[in-house]
Amino acid sequence: MSGNHFPGGCLCGAVRVRVYGPPETVPYCHCRDCRRWTGAPATAFAGYPEDRIEFTRGKPAVYGSSPGIRRSFCGDCGTSLTYEDERLAGEIYVSIGVFDDPGVFRPEGHSWNSQRLGWFDVVDDLPRYEKSSRPR
Numbered sequence: 001m002s003g004n005h006f007p008g009g010c011l012c013g014a015v016r017v018r019v020y021g022p023p024e025t026v027p028y029c030h031c032r033d034c035r036r037w038t039g040a041p042a043t044a045f046a047g048y049p050e051d052r053i054e055f056t057r058g059k060p061a062v063y064g065s066s067p068g069i070r071r072s073f074c075g076d077c078g079t080s081l082t083y084e085d086e087r088l089a090g091e092i093y094v095s096i097g098v099f100d101d102p103g104v105f106r107p108e109g110h111s112w113n114s115q116r117l118g119w120f121d122v123v124d125d126l127p128r129y130e131k132s133s134r135p136r
């Protein structure tokens, strides 16, 4: 691992994470499951190959929200940390809100636009996908 790295962590600090280099993809997700998982109207992720992410403190708890889907979170404070889908093997999606400087990750598109809240309109020209931006 070399070059830039971006640190982040949960609200209470029990879990710290670090990613290396630029993300492969940065999607917003408007799906219902992410909405419940985060408690926010929409979320955004930085997608990384699993060999460019490491937990530098603590270990997240994991919840299997549906078959093949693993969502990790801080077992102490509940912060939503990472999303993994076994159909996208080797990829880990980190909630960009956990990074110390989330502003460096620029979203590239809107996944699950079909489940976007009607009042949550966005003023951008990014592509909008009815389902995931990453076909399984």
Ligand SMILES: [Zn+2]
Residues within 6 Å of the ligand: 010, 011, 012, 013, 014, 015, 074, 075, 076, 077, 078, 079
């Ligand atoms: Zn925590």
Ligand SMILES: [Zn+2]
Residues within 6 Å of the ligand: 029, 030, 031, 032, 033, 034, 035, 112
């Ligand atoms: Zn989602």
